Amino acid sequence: MNPAPARHTTMPGTADLDNPLYYLENFETVVRWVRQHHSDLLTADETGRIDSLLTLDQSARALLARMVMRSGELFRVEKLNYPELGVPVKDAASALSRNGWIEDNPGIPLAKLFRLFTLAELRPALADQISAAGLPTAAAKGLLKDTLIPLYPDAAPVEHWLPGIPTQVIRLNHMALFDRLRLMFFGNLRQSWSDFVLVELGHQQYEQVPLSTESRAFDERDDVDRYLIMHHCRERLDEGESPETVWQDVPPANDNPWLESRRGRLLFELGKLAERGGNTDLALSAYQHSGHREARLRQLRLLERLKRHHEAWALAITAGDAPRFGSEERGLERILLRLAKKLGEATPQASTRPAITAFTLELDNPQGHSVEWVAMEHLSEPEAPVAYVENTLINGLFGLLCWRPLFAPVPGAFFHPFHTGPVDLYREDFVERRQALFDDCLDALATDDYKTRIRNTWRKKQGVASPFVIWPALSEDLLELALECIPAHHLERMFRRLLDNLKEHRSGFPDLIRFHPGHTDPNRRYEMIEVKGPGDRLQDHQTRWLEFCVSHDIAVSVCYVRWAGAAE
Template identity: 60%
Template sequence: MDNRPGTADLDNPLYYLENMETVIGWVLSHHADLLIREERDRLSAFRELSVPARALLTRMVMRTGELFRADKLRYPELGVPESVALEELVTGNWVDTGPVLTIDQLFRLYTLGELRPVFAAVLQEAGWPKILPKGHMLEALRQSFPDARPLADWLGTAVNPVVCINHMALFDRVRLMFFGNLRQSWSDFVLVELGHQRYEPVTFTPDSRAFQLRSEVDLYLAMHQCREWLDEGVPAREVWPEVPAPSDNAWLSSRRDRLLLELGRQAERQGDRELALQAFGAGGHREARLKQLRLLERMKRHREAWGIASRWQAQQLSDAEAQGLARILKRLASRLDETPPPASMQPPIREFTLTLPKPALGSVEVAVQQHLWRDDTPVFYVENTLVNGLFGLLCWQTIFEPVPGAFFHPFHVGPADLTREDFVARRQASFDRCFACLQDGSYRDRILANYRARQGTTNPFVIWPVITDEVLNLALGCIPPADLERLFRRLLLNIREHRSGFPDLIRFHPGNTASGRRYEMIEVKGPGDRLQDHQIRWLEFFAGEGISASVCYVRWQDNRVME
């Protein structure tokens, strides 16, 4: 049976401890086999600490870094002096009160006013002024103090100790197995992930776990270290040998692709073009392919770029990829005397212009909505919410299918692999069943059932305040299922790119029982505004599919304000 933890009450002053215990309990319950015995024993020992000691350790773990000044640990909610809780943590080997410190660590922990008297003589002897800013003072002293030393050797024996967490790597490993990433901090978890939201219950089984082996956790940690080195400015050439080999784990392979994309970017910025080409070519990230081709162009390796681009053209592409690839092939064809691929001909985008009084309040979209509204043809400002919402309601069970690497804990807004390239492929059979509902007419019942049963539950596609009963019923009554299928299939080609760019307004014609269209979408552009690329691509798609859509260009009447 799946024991689903609850969320902590933020009115509880020790809410953060409750959340930490939730994390540790979840990991021990679902991932104990991925921990070595020493780690399991250590986490069990955490549970045996007194409440004040557990709370103080949790506070330190959730803060940045591993070093803390004992005199700055002030948490009145502990109920005992911090020194009492700290003594218990020292006894249990959770913290060390005598770490050696580098001069950089010392400068991070202490203020300029505290450090100036300590180094005044050294600075004076070296000919530096006494009033150097902190950063300049550190630069001036760094070469003279290359080695780490105990705090007493830096500041004398009268100062309060510095505390170092002894098992931060274990807490990072636990955080990774709970979140599925190390991007989210403990504070994110406390303040955001466990907010007062309703989450879709996902069945957690051993087979649905993202990590099946301890080596896979180690692989993630190795990739995370590579990314940190890149972020810290370590040259890409030095990081490249440390990038782990490819993995059979699909979601870890996706993370490796993103690492290689970033390494390639930095290698290119650093002038190491050959390494950039290697990195772009070694990964499978969709952005890497265009970057590889553009770099080959800049290096005048046109024949090589032509071969890669020609092979890639035969694959299924998103609109942005197809557009970028077509431009590259056209340029290469002219240089190589090759025949460029035929340009795709798109029907023209429909346009019309309205001249309206400028509203005293509100947006241009609302002004157009109010102008076009008729009781028999209502107009709603939905932008990216309606089509996404209908998709989310139809495919709810598929979106929350417990695919390995999709869900790590019970508090997900949506699957972690939502924007990965294999998101659809890993759920293809389930998506096929959703589209079958559009074809056999059962989609209305499925959408309405999910709408009623999951009202208020988080979903990455559904914005509940916008999907009202009125809008939903009009949409289901006026938008043909064949159109919904076209829209949803395009959305799935590239979720990251295609779930934005929809027109601002939708106008329904519920009384139109003839064969004509019963809805139309309208993109609104105020004076000086223009269409963006992703909006143009959607409008071209609508035109090509025969879906009624247009652009409304608004002009303001001179010296008239609409009250």
């Protein structure tokens, strides 16, 4: 293994899309970044291959980048058309072959042949095999595949399958290395190379998070291996392999919280598949060990279905003491009510649902604007301006006040300098791992210091990508009105609810906000209004925000709009 890399980093350059080889620049940014910052997690052979790659001629490197970005490992040379290489593709491929990056004449299984060649090319070339199988010459491709592939399971060079056809097939080697590099750069294998390589990175401003060995998600090579094993387990499930066999290869729990969240998602998906397949014991075990935010409710519902009511009751009571997120709390209430009736237990006290104020407007809409826009225009007055903010305002104020904890360089949050936000944003322990930083931000709401922090961040970070601040929607005028009219204790309550479950609670805010700067009651200098057009209704996550606001004396209402002249 290699020594640990340098602790600190500088922002790498970004390619210009006017350069026809911009994708090569971005591709090599990834390779060099991992080589520099994760060399201790690579073997000597892997770092040697990377160094060898970077010394190839530009045309060979560009062709390799193109093939890595494409799907699969087999390619027809005559189908590769990249004039920006500056040399024939065959010449660039030869250079890659000499250096071991491609295999010139690989054995090809018949299944891959059907992907590489058209039916018009295959029918005459496979005429003998088709006839021997008793199939008509004009048989459909699906029938040919289903019949011939089991009969000819062995791989063979392309000239064996398609004699006389002028073609060359090559195989890209070392894709396992490229997958490893992609994982260590992105922090996941969901994103493809093209997600990074084929974009103009320079058009976006990114927060420059200080990255060091302490902030990496992967501490050891075993962490990378563990992730790759879990990824392959998920792929096997997606390809139809039984959850029983995949279960045997799921790695045991370990002390890396970031990897444990990935393992929790894998077990949750495995449990659902086992449940659908009737293996309820495996499903229950997978849910029990998952830790996924939805796993406990699935486990409880399955126990109910199996009539294991006493087990379900004990688990639901325990879960009710510390629900994992908002919608689980509602689900637990419903489950406890059902179980109490079946077991003769005392019915749990149902949470009270506050009444939500509503009013109706009948409006014209000759220009065909959105219902929210029409309502905003109608309700707005010089002394009480209305803004269409939906989820942008409260989220934006939160993002500005809490910029520091959101971009804290904790392990598993940032893998490279091009993130628009922390990758662990929706993980269950996101807030816990930054608790002291969030506490400091919310403590600022006790004085007017929070306004200074928000204004300073708005000025200093203008245009920098954030998961909560939508810059075009947060003008300085709107910001100042909000700071003038929304009391700090209201912001604190809404921000704390956000932090309870960032994934669920960042949406569902009312569409409009109406400001009353001159109101004598500081708690009534604004109100939030949800707008519903004809036939529309409140969604659950919207209702939860409205009820929360009513419960905390935050002025909210629902405006139902009817179009003038419309039939009842």
